[in-house]
Amino acid sequence: MNPYEPLANYLEPIFGNIYEYNMDEPGFDRQEWTNELREAVIHYLEHGLPEDIAVTLFCLDGEALKDPGVKRAAIDDLLKGCDAWEVAFEVRxxxxxAVPTLDQLIGHLDAWPSRDEAVDAELWLEANLTNWRFMIEKLDPALTQQPTFDFDAMDYAPPALLKAWHDAVGPAPSDLTDDEWQLLTQTLPPDAPGMKTEQGAASTRRALNGMLYRHRHHYQTAWTQVPRRYGNDASIQARVSSYKKKGVFARTLAALDGIPGAERLVEWLRHLEGGESSKDRP
Structure with missing residues (x-):
């Protein structure tokens, strides 16, 4: 089952594939509304549709959707003039x-299984991307004119599209969570460079995220390929050297080892303290 077809998945056991009704017949014979089909669609939209999808579908916040009258009015508006397959397509x-990140949508793909997945990526980017120009320039450095959304995602492998998105806006899955950052601020030695001011702390967090980005990619990413949003690659490298020289990583590792929620940080710090192999170096 396609996880992005919740309504179609719900209807299929009783009504069949809502998109392929009588497709073998000459011409397109759409599945007409019946009382049973309409009741099933309304029931699912009222009681089965996940809240995050409902918020996106109806352009209403969660509080408004708790009002049965408001929700039913939104459903009635959606169904006006639509065939059942069109409603299912809107839900898709x-x-x-509503997917939180592009990683979650296409991060498991090395190639497009079909055009459907590429179209999904285009739809997600159009709805969620705020720095479109920067991302397209990452995909096509020769681009000089203001880009639009008429590009074809099929022209780019999913990992290339994902990396361009990380470079443009992120966040990458490797970035520190707020809880992890809180643990680090509590355990970084007070003399750690860059932690004495709010601006310095923000810069430190970006740099640490850059280090974690490279760690997540098993050090097969050169420092020059770490997204620029983490800062200048030479500055991040210099910070790594400084932290090692001053024992910052070692002391932070000692403070975090065994702390719940710090497991990923401990693994990363142990790798740093153990030293990178020759194949890990840029």
């Missing part, structure tokens, strides 16, 4: 747009 689009 909302499900795709």
């Amino acid at each position: 689009g909302a499900a795709v747009r």
Whole structure:
């Protein structure tokens, strides 16, 4: 089952594939509304649709959707003039747009299984990307004119599209969570460079995220390929050397080892303290 087809998945056991009704017949014979089909669609939209998808589909916040009258009015508006397959398609689009990150949508793909997945990526980017120009320039450095959304995601492998998105806006899965950052601020030695001011702390967090980005990619990413949003690659390298020289990593590792929620940080710090192999170096 396609995880982004919640309504179609719900309807299929009783009504069949809502998109392929009588497709073998000459011409397109759409599945007409019946009382049973309409009741099933309304029931699912009222009681089965996940809240994050409903918020996206109806353009209403969660509080408004708790009002049964408001929700039913939104459902009635959606169904006006639509065939059942069109409603299912609208729900699919909302499900795709509601995915929190592009990583979650296409991060498991090395190539497009079909055009459907590429179209989903385009839909998600159009709905969620705020720095479109920067991302397209990452995909096509020769681009000089203001880009639009008429590009074809099929022209780019999913990992290339994902990296360009990370470079443009992120966040990458490797970035520190707020809880992890809180643990680090409590355990970084007070003399750690860059932690004495709010601006310095923000810069430190970006740099640490850059180190974690490279760690997540098993050090097969050169420092020059770490996204620029983490800062200048030479500055990050210099910070790594400084922290090692001053024992910052070692003392932080000692403070975090065994602390719940710090497991990923401990693994990373142990690798740093153990030293990178020759194949790990840029």
